[in-house]
Amino acid sequence: MANVNWRTINVDALDPDSPANFDLSSLAPSVAPVSTADVQSLAGQIRQLLRGGDNAGALQGALENPPYGADAQGKDVHLATVIEILQSIRQADMSPILSQIYSSPGGTEALDVLMKYIYKGMAQTNAASSTRNITPQATGFSQVHARGGGEGGSQAMSVLLSWHEKLVEIAGPGSIVRVMSDRRTV
């Protein structure tokens, strides 16, 4: 007994009433599982709208059917679709489209979903560009960024940042707080 470091014992595992011993998923609203194939077919339909020039419709369609129940691959497919739509909409059209979605029924929900994708997109472009920019020597700082990767990342980031700005104007900081507290991730 003297050898057991009692500070490292996980006491929660021994307590039958402990929150470690029940299914946490029962606390959150349940989500229906979605297969990757479904997400891909939805992406196809949305691209169809996008090719037809109906950017607003494509965005609305993508935001109304977030694949909460999909696996990581399915979620990535939908993220790529949303980012593609966001990049194809001109800056001047952002606010009118957002106001239109906001005033439609279920609009705040759709904008919250958009906020989730904006943050997820930012996280992804960051990760992608930082892995490309790793310098072989541990110099502590790097003056020159790898041009190609950094450029693409920063361009995607600037699109997301301007969407973020426009979105906060309409949906307010409440939308950001909802993204942080929501357990249904995209």
Added chain:
Amino acid sequence: MAPPDVHHLFHHPIADHSFSADRQTLAVARDNVVDLFQRSDNKYTLQDELTGHDKTVTGVDIAPNSGKIVTCSQDRNAYVWEPTPEGWKPTLVLLRINRAATCVRWAPSETKFAVGSGARLIPVCYFEEEDNWWVSKHIKKPIRSTITAVAWHPNSVLLAAGSTDGHARVLSAFVKGVDARPEPSAWGERLPFNTVCGEFLNNTAGWIHSVAFSPSGNALAFAAHDSTLTVVYPSAPEEPPSAVVSLSTQVLPFMSLVWSTESEIIAAGYNCEAYRLQGDENGWQLAGSLESKGRPGVQDSREESALNMFKQMDLKGSTKDDTKLKTVHQNTISTIRSFEESDGQVTKISSTGVDGRVVIWTL
């Protein structure tokens, strides 16, 4: 509309506050003591200090009729303070919890009170005449996480509890021998202790900051950390509610809410100002702020001398003092309570927050 009555008590956060029935005594939780302020000449002066807790006091409530004060703290204890000629006499309450107590409220009958705790249970405490002692009964099921807010139904039997697991629950806190049998209501007919009359969750499932029954007790509102306000209208016992209205707001989350009428809620929180929300079973909406924007005198605009202006330019690079918020409260509002009522309508509310101010608002 009369301007708000602002009193800056001290530079400490106020976790909770409560006024006596005559509104002359104000109890505020400050660190690990409760300060009692007495109103005189439109000012609050420190009258007494209730010391006894050795951790931060999280809740204080004055019973309107008996004048007894109940306090609870992170030291896992609660005290009932009774006024005696020698001062306030504390009685320890046996909560039997192994985590901090987070909130406390007297039942309208004043024969018992409920304490929220981090131990995933709610001690409902009542006075045991035989032992001359406050004892507690635990509401345990189906709470899965810390209780952050409790609120009583007007019948003193039903209790609403908000939790960090995102659920607002309506539970029975019927104690045999203390309560009379309650009238059946839309929440339930037979209500033995720990009956679960309803469990509500909104889509985003943020943790709950505040719960409140409407004045009639026939609706329940809760505010969560996802910036939503959800109002539940029950239909009949054991039936799904007739309406659950959830309003996602654009502002930061609400920390506290008060029903002013059956169709209006005042809510305040991280935005440092109080908002008016109106609606019914068909929908709720944010009607506006209680603050009148651009009111003169909020920002104390002094006459600036040229010397002072250049001095400020030199020191700070700007002539404007932008360290102040445009709202009356300068930090998060943590508690709002009804201050004055007439004809079943709340006409004044009091608010306290992290900035150490107590403000009385005319609705």
